[in-house]
Amino acid sequence: MAGVLEGRVAVVTGGARGLGRAIVERFTAEGARVAAWDLSAEVEEDRVDVSDPVAVEKAAAGVRERLGPVDILVNNAGVAEPCPPWEVTDESWSRIMRINVDGAFWCIRACLPDMRAAGRGKIVNVASIAALNGRPSTHPAYAASKAGLLGLTATLSFTLGADGICVNAICPGLIPTEIHESFTAEQLAVFTADVPLRPHGRAGARGVPADVAGAALYLAGPDSDYVSGVFLNVNGGARTG
Numbered sequence: 001m002a003g004v005l006e007g008r009v010a011v012v013t014g015g016a017r018g019l020g021r022a023i024v025e026r027f028t029a030e031g032a033r034v035a036a037w038d039l040s041a042e043v044e045e046d047r048v049d050v051s052d053p054v055a056v057e058k059a060a061a062g063v064r065e066r067l068g069p070v071d072i073l074v075n076n077a078g079v080a081e082p083c084p085p086w087e088v089t090d091e092s093w094s095r096i097m098r099i100n101v102d103g104a105f106w107c108i109r110a111c112l113p114d115m116r117a118a119g120r121g122k123i124v125n126v127a128s129i130a131a132l133n134g135r136p137s138t139h140p141a142y143a144a145s146k147a148g149l150l151g152l153t154a155t156l157s158f159t160l161g162a163d164g165i166c167v168n169a170i171c172p173g174l175i176p177t178e179i180h181e182s183f184t185a186e187q188l189a190v191f192t193a194d195v196p197l198r199p200h201g202r203a204g205a206r207g208v209p210a211d212v213a214g215a216a217l218y219l220a221g222p223d224s225d226y227v228s229g230v231f232l233n234v235n236g237g238a239r240t241g
Contacts, residue, residue, distance in 0.1 A: 003030030004221040009067045011060075013050050013107055014077030019126060019175065022209035023074055023216045030217060033067045035059075037077070037107075043194035050077045050103030051095075053110075060110035069114035072220045075104035076126040083139040100145035102144045106154060112160075122220045123156065123167040126151045126212070129173045129235045146171075150231055157229035166228040168219045169200070171234025175207040197236035207236060
């Protein structure tokens, strides 16, 4: 049986590890031809620095030539680190904003011509519960960048609707991946202290990458063709509404 993404070309940023890798694997299993953009050496053919707009445009052209026009873009690449506001440096602030929100826009801009020409497209921005809820130890630039992604999602869902393009966001809660390696066990415990959901068959309240991959598949697939401008919470009920 054909998968729900059969024949589609998808770009997933930050696709070599963590949430991105789970999304790449799920999309591939559903028949998509996927380019996993990342800085990791694991993705030699798609090694891309999303904070460099020139590199992003070049990578989009490469995907177009190798796989075909882009139908789906998942902006998952991001960086985070625990840091109180009084310790934030100019360099740290700029790096996080440049990757997390500027990079997402560069990728959208590079893939839009394909989607507009086709009269359809799916853009999924992976934001965070940090854009909506205050959290101790959250880097201010991380929260600001993820809130920026929500603003970008809202305005583009309105602007691009006439082109048949759906733009949505996912707001994951704590789903431990490599990005959390700099966090202490105590800090991670604080993030899950107010999660009410205890999924059947799991130990504890933390999510897993497959939770986000499933949400991304829904927003990238045909079942969400009339869904746009949505902020989908995948956080065990820690944030509602």
